[in-house]
Amino acid sequence: MGLVCLFLPTDSSAFEMHEDVTQNTLSTGKMNNISRMEKKREWSLVSMFLVCLLACILTTAVAALIFSLVYVKNSQPQSDIQFRPEARPQQTTVIPIMQKAVDPKFQFLNHLPKSKVFEFPGGAIQWARYRSSVRDYLSDEEEAFGTSLNSKRSQMTLGTLRIKSSGLRAPHWHFNAHEHGYLVQGRAWIGVVDHGGKVATTYIVTAGQVIFFPKNTLHWIKNVGNEDCFFLLFFSTHDELQTLDVDDVFFSTPEDIASRSLKPEDGINFIRTFHKQKEDQGVNLPPNLADLVMDASYVQSPDRLVWKYIFDLKGSKEYRFPGGIIQWAQYWKNGSELNNNEKIFSEFVNQHQNALTLSTLRIFNNGLRQPHFHFNANEMGYVISGCGKVGIINTQTTIDFNIHIGDVVFFPVGTQHYIKSTCDEDLLFILAFSTEDQLHTLDMDDYLHATADHILAQLFFKKQNEFKKIPQFQEDQAINLP
Template sequence: MDNLAFEMHEDAKQNAVSAGKMNATSRMEMKRQWSLMRIFLVCLLACTITTAVGVLILSLVYVNHSQPRSEVHLGLEALQTATIPVVQKAVDPKFQFLNHLPKSKVFEFPGGAIQWARYRNNVKDYVSIEEEAFGSSLNRQRSQMTLGTLRIKSNGLRAPHWHFNANEHGYLAQGTAWIGVVDDGGVVTTYNVTAGQVIFFPKNTVHWIKNVGNEDCFFLLFFSTHDELQTLDVDDVFFSTPEDIASRSLKPEGGINFIRTFRKQKEDQGVNLPPNLAELVVNATYVQSADSQVWRYFYDLKGSKEYQFPGGVIQLAQYWKNRSELSNNEKIFSEFLNQHQNALSLSTLRIYNNGLRQPHFHFNANEMGYVISGCAQVGIINTQGTTEFNIHIGDVVFFPTGTQHYIKSTCDEDLLLILAFSTEDQLQTLDMDDYLQATADHILAQLFFKKQSEFKKIPKFKEDQAINLP
């Protein structure tokens, strides 16, 4: 008897084998079709790219022939400007020590103007790369110095304000002003200053300056910081204070409604001069406080002792360890200055025509100077070599601590500089002739390869040659 089950199994196996062969054949066929499709797509893409490139070339040729030559040239220049970085020119090393302040930005206010020789946190705030080099040098050397010029119109007011991070020292070069200072006990000190006198405001002390003369006041202001100066004006504080807080603090008649009558001006009132000032102020008085108060914040530099040299004159507003030659009022200033950390010392330096402030350096202070009149040649000798440049009215110079420098007057008129030094102690200075005279002849002979007797040719002067005149 035939086994039907076996026969059925065999048939199924054969059918399965046949189906497998058919499936394999189908897969191979589909694979060939997909390969042909990929070849077709690649060819289509290549044709598309070729066509696009051809159209672009034809377009460029058409543009080249249809546009004027000048336009094509300008287009190429614009392309170059957009893609090629601009290489900054090298900054002359002298601008580490020199700032042409008259070329700097003028900050205009209703009552005057301010210009700065200072460090900026944002490099975009510098007018030029030369100004940036000077500001960066002040900051890098930790100079404790910033300089600003303040011009106040007649009847103008430098609004009451204070500085968070610096003492302020001012020299009045022109005009007459009335000063007000409010100390930490709420005591108000007011006094008058004229050209040639010095003012001093300790850090975080509220103060104001009012022009009470007919001509502009022109101040040179030095601040004891090498960082961005931080200042707050009283009007800005008032308008930033919530109305209810201001009302409760001041307790004015009318309460909060009175506070709401104040309107903030659109224009910064840092140096203020309202057009209707005569309507606002009647019978103003400019009183002088007692000397014991005034001389903490004031010094009569033009009336102080003159240190005479063959080639010029120096006067100093500084702390003196030996105060025997000071007046009682000058002693008050000297002591008060010494009590404030990072205060500055001020000086005027007058060099006659062809006079030389001989090479010297300061042990304990950076130096910053402003040219009031005349012109000069300046030399700076440091570890990088010697840098020489000329200075004129309005220029600012900077000499880091320990850096040997000299100043030679080159104009017919006297050179007059106002100088600031970053020390609240007595300034310590050493001149070239002093340290060479103090060095033994045999040491100099060995150093310069000259006979010891040769150094007898360098004379010793009875008169100090700090400012020399042949």
């Protein structure tokens, strides 16, 4: 028994040691397994990375090879294209465009008398304008002018309208522009219909007066004199003008819709008695007019209505200078010098965003409208009489050219320009400016006098006292004489 007791502790210790060893062995095995698994996982990640890297390298190499082949192919002389019939039209269309050279002056000058004449039974229209299709231009020079108006966002288009005696510019409206007109000759009866059709304002205009039709206002013009009416019309858009005539609207409306809207005697049968003419009636003059119209009346509406749409530019205040005269149909912030009718027009124009300012500029023989620019407007002008020379300086170029009757000029905002009379007779312009606000202008003599002498001396490398030689006159020299 004593022996048993003696050896029991020894066996127990041995068992415990064996158990510990077994547990350590198992733990070590697990750790080894985990380590092997982790190494295997790391190897898998490394393998995936290497595979992706290899794929990227191969893809890049293939792409570079394709790009190189394409580049080499395109850079080789393609002499065979010259002999392929389908390629010849491409050469004929591309080469002229590359070789086409237009005098830069036609960005600013349009010889309107050379443009297309749109003939109608009652008159004719010509345009100095932008056209969305280049095929509608008659010449590269006309295209250059139209493109210039559009690219510089001029907000101006010009048209001439000639109406024969008793002819009628059909009732119409413009979707995208206000219209300002100057009557050069003749006598016309104007009609304007306001919103709702409650008021139709009618009045007579004579040569030297200005008319104004806000955008989307229905209006008509009828010649009630013995001679042709000749209008200069300015529109406040540099895009293609969009216009709708009343006869076109009527014939585009379904008969039943027109009948239900107008409710005439005989209903739809009456509507069916209307027949669209083959010839465009934009300016209308039926050959049997005497049989159609028995009792025409030309009513003058009250002044409070009429003078919103008309301005007597010829009878307005003359701003006189040594070398010429300027008159204005515009908004005046200080209207103290305006009469009641002129105030009505001034305020009405200012209410319409993107309306225009009109002016006449008369330059005496050898007179000079000195170099100047406008802060807040593009300028467009039409030569009514005389001849002259124009100079333009902008950031790209300096250009000068001669002008004659019927020519149209365009001066972008901020562009310095001058106009000199070179004929024995006065040079007379009708000018339009793209602002409904009062025009802001700066002349060369004004900005040089306003600049300190020491600044001018430093700028021009000229002694300061030399600039005392530039005199200041009490009389404004905007249009001067030698």
